[in-house]
Amino acid sequence: MNRTRRGLLDGAARAFASDGLRGTTMQAIAAAAGVSKATLYNHFRTKDEVARELLRGELGRLTELAAALPLDEALAALSDELGAHPVLRRLAEAEPEALTELLAVGPERWTALTARLAGALRLDDDGADLVARWLVGVVLHPGRSSARHRQAARLAAALAVPVGP
Template sequence: MDAEILEQETGRRQDGGAKRRQIMDGARTVFLSAGFDGASMNDIARAAGVSKGTLYAYFTSKDELFEAIIRAEYAQSAERLCTFRREGDPRTMLTDFGVRLMRRMAEPSHMSLARVVIAAVEKFPNVGRTFYEAGPLFGATRLAAELRALEAAGALKLPDPERAAWHFVDLCLSYVYKRLLFGVVESLSPGEIEDAVESGVEVFFRAYGA
């Protein structure tokens, strides 16, 4: 009997997880097409194929739903992106990280989400904080830990590892990311990404190399 109850409970959790993903998928489509301000819970329920009552059973507000999408977006790629490959010398490791970071940030889905957040943040600052904590802050914190390890190995000299991590990311983004963010260009080629990162790594080691 206990096994039957456990199996039923597991099934309910799985069904609940599937329904939650269904809602988030529908909401993501609406947010990216209408923007945060233009999206309504009615539109989201319709796009997700659920009743409004079901929608509110999972998410109490549009803000909560959007924050969940942001966190899920970054959770899917955080482990892959922030797993540092330690083969080769420090320059190779940081170049590899920088290229993977830039490729991720240049993905159309990420760019669209970033633009929605920028448009919403003035009225809904919590949306911006969620985006910052789940993405840029998480990545910089993980990178700072790796930079400390490189300093301990004698490859870097870092007065402030956290600030150095932010410097590294900004150097990799260079001007190419802003051109993409603001629609000056539609996409970045692999060569443009690699050139930006390699230049950033060169400047970084001139500043922090031991």
Template sequence: MSPGGDPLFDTLFRSTAPDSEPAQTVVEGADPNAVVDEAVARPPQPIDSAVPLRAVGTRSRAGNSMSRTRAALLDGARSAVLANGTRVSMAQIAAASGVAKATLYNHFRTRDAVLGALVADEVRRLVEQAQAIPLGEALRGCASAIGSNSLRAALAEAEPEALVALATIPPVGTVEQASSDSADVAANPLWERARAAIDAALTADRPAGAPTPGPQRREMILRWLASFLLSPGDEAQIAFDVTALLGSAASNPVDSGSSSPGDPHPSGAPG
């Protein structure tokens, strides 16, 4: 039997061969007599099996998992530093976090990177807690939180020199020159974040039509807050300081750039 008369042959082979010329489509706006292949004229169609695209601004499950793991690592690092000080090892941090060292190294390459992230996380918590509440209340809350912070207390006893480094505020506009793994707080953008938060609070708190407070007022408040790293104050002293700071701001909303005669808190932090 010839191939042409074999139904099996027709089914397996001839059905794959084109029976006619490829479909052609007239392109809109082109010469009516001009035709192109339909495959060229038709826009690409979505593939059902393709990986779905994530909407802009949403977070993937992997991103959420990474954030949770990082938060757990910082909690573990906090516990490890409380127990061992800033000389804690990566193995101790991993053990306190309940993860393998490889997992820790996936997020932080060095111990200094962990410590820098831990300090930045403490500042982030303070900034978030102080948002959307009156300035005076925010300052009192931040000063009390800094003075009573468990990490601060542990370092004050075991490594007071580390607190001096933390309380040293870099000049305005300082950008980190070291690597992102540096634990040197003076090279960390957390102070710039604190400055931005104070600026926003001062601007929001000023009376309608009043001039914007100058940078000196912000620096005075920043150094006052940093001083509680070295010398916590009681509630009465903190309330007195806040009244003095805000009263001074109200009487002199625009700073001339000259030095202030003093710091409300008697143990002002080095700057």
């Protein structure tokens, strides 16, 4: 990804964290990125396109983070990232319906997301589904980091126990 596009997405993240998805305009994204609106439109046609690209980038970043760590540490790190993510926190506080729409993916998308998680965490499909559901809970109600870390350790230990046929 080139530097301009990365700067646009960083600006979008700041704008979305400040004003939410609905309250952010293309002008606000351009201003937060320190570019003209024309530059923004050279890369993205709509605010939804910016949001999708930002989400895709965040998923990639989180997948790489998780893949580089042992399971218990990966779960703790993912819970910290999601629990403190500025855009997600803004949506939870000011636009819960937008957050719900973001999290309510169809079966095909859920399968793709959990498959990606399974690969990163080296889990089977059922384990990845369980982790994904826990992480959705973290997004909705992050709680305290220390509690999330204890839960991450318990979840990792439960996933390490072989399941019968």
